[in-house]
Amino acid sequence: MATFAAIVLLLIFPSFRELVFPSTGLGTFQDDPRYSTIRHFDLSEYGGTARGWEHGERILMCVPLRDAEAHLPMFFAHMRNFTYPHHLIDLAFLVSDSKDNTMARLKEMLEELQNDPDENMPYGDISLIEKDFGQKVKQDVENRHGFAAQAPRRKTMAQARNWLLSAALRPYHSWVYWRDADVETAPPTILEDLMRHNKDVIVPNVWRPLPDWLGGEQPYDLNSWQESETALALAETLDEDAVIVEGYAEYATWRPHLAYLRDPYGDPDVEMEIDGVGGVSILAKAKVFRAGCHFPAFSFEKHAETEGFGKMAKRMKFSVVGLPHYTIWHLYEPSADDIKYMERMEEERKNKERQEALEREKQEQLNHHWDSNSKEQWEKDRKGMAQVPEEGEEAAPAEVKKPKKLKEVR
Amino acid sequence: MAFTSARSIRRTNPITLVLGFVLFLGFVLFLLTPSTPSSPASSLPRPQPKGSRPPIRHFQLNNVTTTGDPIGNEERVLILTPMVKFYQEYWDNLLKLSYPHELIELGFILPKDRNGAIALKKLDAAVKKVQSGPKKNRFKGVTIMRQDFDSTVSQVEKERHALKAQTERRAAMARARNSLLFTTIGTETAWVLWLDADMVETPHSLIQDLASHNRPVIVPNCFQRYKENGVDAIRPYDYNSWAESDIALDMAKKMGPDDVIYEGYTDMPTYRPLMAMIYKENPGTDIHEEMELDGVGGTALLVKADVHRDGAMFPPFSFYHLIETEGFAKMAKRLQYKLYGLPNYLVYHYNE
Incomplete structure (x- = not known):
C-alpha cells in the first residue's frame, strides 16, 4: 500500500524522484521547479530541422528599424499573415537613431497585435530595444546608396544587427529570421518555405516593382552572390579596411548575382550556393549565431555586414544558399534621379x-x-x-x- | 438512507481511507505548490507557452553604463565558465567574490559526454545549494547548458600532429565560449567576466579591481602554484597574453590561410613579449600597472559587454592566423578597441 501511495506521490511531484532515485538526476536535464533562478538547456535540442513547426521550434525574428514609421502598417500586415505558429516566434526590434515616431507607433501596433481576440494571432516574447549609434550618414535613398557612404553605413548597420541579436538570442531559439520592414510582397508561408530546405543560412531572391516607364521590375538586393576569381583578385589588391560593395562601377567583380539569375517561371525550390548574402530576409539556424558567426562591423575578407556574414558563415563551414526563383518584393522608393x-x-x-x-x-x-x-x-x-x-x-x-x-x- | 451510508463507511476497508487521505493531502500540496514555469519571480527569460501573451518589454540600451565604479552604478556582471571538470576550489573562490551577488549572473556550458555529465551533477548540486541558501549569497540567475557539438579531439589527430590537434581543441573551445556568450548576454549586462573552471584562486575583489581600470578588455596574469623541493613556488601558466612582434607578423605572412600561430611551441618561436614572462623575469609591486596587449588568454578576462555586442567573438577558425581568445583580441582590435594586461596582478590556475 505504501508503495502505491509513493508511486501516486511521484506522479504528482516529479521532483520527489530525486529522493527515491538520486541516480536518475544524471540522465534528466530539466529545470527543477523549486529553483526559479536556475535554468538548464541542452543546446542539441535547438539545432533546427526542416519541419520546425511540427516540433515546436522557436524562431527569433529580428527587425532593425530606423525612421521606419511609414513602413510599419505594411510590415504589420505581413506580421498578421505569417502561417508559422505565431506563439513560436519571438520578436526583437532595434530602433536606432530615429527622428520620426517609429518607437511609439511600433508599440501601439504591437499592443494591438498582442491583444487580438484571435488566439492564434499573438506572438511569443517581444523585446523593443533602443540604441543609438550616432548615424553619420542620412537615411534617405540618395545618401543610402551613394558609393562613398557605403562602407561606414554598412559597418554601422552591422553593429546594430549584432547588438540586436546578442540582446535577444536565447538558448531555446532554433532559428533566427532577419526581416526588413520595407518588404512589400512576400508569401505568408515564407518561413516554412525557407525552413524546408534545412540549410544553415538561406535567402530568397529580392526584386522590386518599378513604374512602367522604368521597365516594370528590377533586381533589388545585389548582396547575394557567388564569389568570383575577379573579385578575389580584386580583394587581394585592396587595403585591409576596404569594403567591397556590389552594384557600383568602382568595383567590377563579375560575380554571379542571385538577383540576375531569376526566371519568373523557374522552380522556386532551386538552390544556388552563395558566398555573400543580402539582409532583406535571411533565415538562419540559431546555431550559426551561437557558433559566433555575426555581421562584421569591420572589413572581414574585404566585406562587411550581411555580405561579411555570408563570408564568415562559409569560413565556419556552414551551408549558405539562395533561391533564385523564389522572389519577394521590396518596396519601391524612387531615387532623386x-x-x-x-x-x-x-x-x-x-x-x-x-x-x-x-x-x-x-x-x-x-x-x-x-x-x-x-x-x-x-x-x-x-x-x-x-x-x-x-x-x-x-x-x-x-x-x-x-x-x-x-x-x-x- | 442514513442507515445504508453509515453501513457502507463501516464496511469500507481502512486502506481505502488511508489512500483517500493521502490523495487528499497530495491534492492540497499540489494546490499550494507554486507552478514555476510561469513564475513571475524569475528574471531569466524562458520560452513562452501558447496563449501566454507576455507583456512587451522595452529596453533602453543607451542607458546601460560600463564604468570604473561598477558597484556604485549597479552594473550587471555576467560570469561565463566553460566547464569540463568541476573543481571545488573554483566554486569556493567564485562564492567568495565580493562583488554583490545580486548583480551577478552565471553561465556554464559543459560538453555532452561522460565527463560533462559528472561535472554537471556536481555543479548542479553546488548551484542549488547556494541559490537556496542565504539571500545575500544568491546569484541573480544561473544558466547551465550542454553544448550541441562534440569537443573531443580525435585520437588520430592527436597522434598525427600536435598542432592540428591544438587547432581542433581551441576551435571547439571557441565555439563553446561563443555559444555560452551569445545566448546569455542580455540587455542589462554591462560586463562579461570569463573565468575558466580551473581558476582556483583570485583576489576576492577581482571584478572591482579589473573594472576600476575602465578598459574595454583587461586581463590579469595567470600563474600556477606548485612545490619545488617542498617549498611553495609559482610559475607562469597562461602564455596567451602577449604583445605582437615583427617576427610573428612575418611568420604569419608565409602561412597558409588556415594555419594558426601558437605560443609555447619551440618549433614556432615568435619572440613576442609575453605578459607571463614579464612578471617572471622582473616582478613588479604595483598591481595596477598596465601593459597594452595584442593577444589575450581567457583563463580570467574582463570584457565590457559592448565589445562583445559589437561582434568581437572567439573565432573558431584562423583569424589573422590566430584562434579563440587570441583571435578575439585581434577582432576587438579590428573593431577599434584596445586591450590591456596587468602583469603584476596574479590569479592562479589549478595544478594537476
Whole structure:
C-alpha cells in the first residue's frame, strides 16, 4: 500500500524522484521547479530541422528599424499573415537613431497585435530595444546608396544587427529570421518555405516593382552572390579596411548575382550556393549565431555586414544558399534621379493634355463657327488661342509647337 | 438512507481511507505548490507557452553604463565558465567574490559526454545549494547548458600532429565560449567576466579591481602554484597574453590561410613579449600597472559587454592566423578597441 501511495506521490511531484532515485538526476536535464533562478538547456535540442513547426521550434525574428514609421502598417500586415505558429516566434526590434515616431507607433501596433481576440494571432516574447549609434550618414535613398557612404553605413548597420541579436538570442531559439520592414510582397508561408530546405543560412531572391516607364521590375538586393576569381583578385589588391560593395562601377567583380539569375517561371525550390548574402530576409539556424558567426562591423575578407556574414558563415563551414526563383518584393522608393525624371514626365504629360484640350477646343470652334466664317471672328479666336500657350510657358518653355499648329490651320 | 451510508463507511476497508487521505493531502500540496514555469519571480527569460501573451518589454540600451565604479552604478556582471571538470576550489573562490551577488549572473556550458555529465551533477548540486541558501549569497540567475557539438579531439589527430590537434581543441573551445556568450548576454549586462573552471584562486575583489581600470578588455596574469623541493613556488601558466612582434607578423605572412600561430611551441618561436614572462623575469609591486596587449588568454578576462555586442567573438577558425581568445583580441582590435594586461596582478590556475 505504501508503495502505491509513493508511486501516486511521484506522479504528482516529479521532483520527489530525486529522493527515491538520486541516480536518475544524471540522465534528466530539466529545470527543477523549486529553483526559479536556475535554468538548464541542452543546446542539441535547438539545432533546427526542416519541419520546425511540427516540433515546436522557436524562431527569433529580428527587425532593425530606423525612421521606419511609414513602413510599419505594411510590415504589420505581413506580421498578421505569417502561417508559422505565431506563439513560436519571438520578436526583437532595434530602433536606432530615429527622428520620426517609429518607437511609439511600433508599440501601439504591437499592443494591438498582442491583444487580438484571435488566439492564434499573438506572438511569443517581444523585446523593443533602443540604441543609438550616432548615424553619420542620412537615411534617405540618395545618401543610402551613394558609393562613398557605403562602407561606414554598412559597418554601422552591422553593429546594430549584432547588438540586436546578442540582446535577444536565447538558448531555446532554433532559428533566427532577419526581416526588413520595407518588404512589400512576400508569401505568408515564407518561413516554412525557407525552413524546408534545412540549410544553415538561406535567402530568397529580392526584386522590386518599378513604374512602367522604368521597365516594370528590377533586381533589388545585389548582396547575394557567388564569389568570383575577379573579385578575389580584386580583394587581394585592396587595403585591409576596404569594403567591397556590389552594384557600383568602382568595383567590377563579375560575380554571379542571385538577383540576375531569376526566371519568373523557374522552380522556386532551386538552390544556388552563395558566398555573400543580402539582409532583406535571411533565415538562419540559431546555431550559426551561437557558433559566433555575426555581421562584421569591420572589413572581414574585404566585406562587411550581411555580405561579411555570408563570408564568415562559409569560413565556419556552414551551408549558405539562395533561391533564385523564389522572389519577394521590396518596396519601391524612387531615387532623386527617379523623382526628377518623374517630374519631367509629369510636365510633359500636362503639356500634352493642355495641347490636346486646345486642339479639341479649336476643332469645336471650327465646327461651330464655320458657318459664320467672318474674318473678324477668325482673328479674335486666333488671338485668344495664341495666348493660351503663353500662360503655360512658365511650366514648359520648350513647348512652342502650338502656335505653329495654328499657323497650319490658317 | 442514513442507515445504508453509515453501513457502507463501516464496511469500507481502512486502506481505502488511508489512500483517500493521502490523495487528499497530495491534492492540497499540489494546490499550494507554486507552478514555476510561469513564475513571475524569475528574471531569466524562458520560452513562452501558447496563449501566454507576455507583456512587451522595452529596453533602453543607451542607458546601460560600463564604468570604473561598477558597484556604485549597479552594473550587471555576467560570469561565463566553460566547464569540463568541476573543481571545488573554483566554486569556493567564485562564492567568495565580493562583488554583490545580486548583480551577478552565471553561465556554464559543459560538453555532452561522460565527463560533462559528472561535472554537471556536481555543479548542479553546488548551484542549488547556494541559490537556496542565504539571500545575500544568491546569484541573480544561473544558466547551465550542454553544448550541441562534440569537443573531443580525435585520437588520430592527436597522434598525427600536435598542432592540428591544438587547432581542433581551441576551435571547439571557441565555439563553446561563443555559444555560452551569445545566448546569455542580455540587455542589462554591462560586463562579461570569463573565468575558466580551473581558476582556483583570485583576489576576492577581482571584478572591482579589473573594472576600476575602465578598459574595454583587461586581463590579469595567470600563474600556477606548485612545490619545488617542498617549498611553495609559482610559475607562469597562461602564455596567451602577449604583445605582437615583427617576427610573428612575418611568420604569419608565409602561412597558409588556415594555419594558426601558437605560443609555447619551440618549433614556432615568435619572440613576442609575453605578459607571463614579464612578471617572471622582473616582478613588479604595483598591481595596477598596465601593459597594452595584442593577444589575450581567457583563463580570467574582463570584457565590457559592448565589445562583445559589437561582434568581437572567439573565432573558431584562423583569424589573422590566430584562434579563440587570441583571435578575439585581434577582432576587438579590428573593431577599434584596445586591450590591456596587468602583469603584476596574479590569479592562479589549478595544478594537476
